Amino acid sequence: MKRRIQVTHHLLWLSLLVFVVPGFASHRRQPPQDSEAARDFKPFLDRVKAYVKMQKKLEASLPALKSTKDPAQILERQHALATEIIAARRDALQGDIFTHEAAERFRKIIHKSFEGRAGHLARRTMQQDTPFKVVAMHVNDVFPENIPLTTTPPTLMLKLPELPPELAYRFVGRTLVLKDIKAELVVDLIPNALP
């Protein structure tokens, strides 16, 4: 009898942990729930990891980037890194990182995130930014510095796979770009990602 009570207590605590604790952390990441999504994202995340590994290796061959009063040094470093990466990925193609399955999964998540009231807010976030003439983007392009950034909707980012700090999700028009923020390069992209 005593043992049964103990087991019931443990079960109660366990259900508290499972159901209540995540509720408190409402703004935290809600990673893709189903195993199908996790499976579709695995190759994407593996390739992201491999990209960052390569970026770090190439970066190691350059002088370390420290805060400097000389903006020319920052730009030179950025261009040097971009040149190295472009050379190392000269054969890279669209879809190398956003694999077909991952791209489809991204499109589904993005489309769902732009539906309903929450979707209205996400759409507003993007519409709020300064309009600009959309430019066509390709893998290994330098991300144009003169176009204003479109805010990546924060509620959407809660649903997408987490990226390392070297990379960012950026929208340019309807295209989702995987951007290298140190080299300011287009790493990969999903055209027509937005509904």
Place this chain on the structure above:
Amino acid sequence: MPTMRCSVLVTCVALAALSLPLRAQELTLPLKKNSVRFAVIGDMGNGSKEQYAVAGQMVAYHSKFPFDFVIMLGDDLIGGKDPEDYQKKFELPYKPLLDAGVKFYATLGNHDVSNERFYKLFNMKGQQYYTYKKGNVQFFVLDSNYMNPQQLAWLEKELQNSKSAWKICYFHHPLYSSGAYHGPSVELRHLLEPLFIKYGVQVVFAGHDHVYERVKPQHGIYYFTEGASGELRKGNLRKTDQTAAGYDQDRTFMLVEIAGDEFYFQTISRVGRTVDSGMIPRVAKTAASWPKVRPGPGGLPDRTVAKATGVKLTGAPTAAE
């Protein structure tokens, strides 16, 4: 040749400062002993003559109100990002202040690039988002272009650990704004405001809309938009019942003095007119009623501050919504 151009521009700033009429340098701030003093600028980095004129006013005021640092609310470099742009849009207009040892703490706007965080004079130390303390004030500087879950988690941890009496957040996109062009970032507000309320953030600064606006306190938090220190959208402010004060006729910057439990502010136009001023008292975050802004001299007539009690957690919608 560039050196000569530099000297001409610096001379222009100095002349602009010297030629200001005396009334332009009226100070409403109390200059209390050991207070934290700073200036606020946003959306300034366009290299225009208006940016230089605002900078000239800042220099003029610095002699009367020696502020130690300036917070930059984003769009620090609009357009080109070449080394000459850093000079023309930042180093030259603010040279007298930089020479006087005034530090600038930047946040990134939608016209900035990520690598600006490595520019030493922006004091970001290579970080997209960061925090720093000045006296009894802790500043939390966010990247509102890219509010990812890592940044939210970082903010919550830093706010939770903060022991400072004043907690001030600043970033580029305003959570409340009556600017017709951009308006409020409601989605961002849903994520950030609960943290601000929970951890007792008292004041929030943003830019993006090229106007000046002080919003009536929302859940006890005072929101300022200062997005007109270089850029301007004249006549773009559509005042709503959330607007406590606003100005959209010329470029502006703010001066702030925090002394103990009192936050004093003065907003000054390009020609030196004080367009808003007042004092915000610090209250415990659990106070039942929100404090009123006590008007200072020289401000605009609209001083009504409504109590924010009873407003839904996400805030009342503005006309722009």
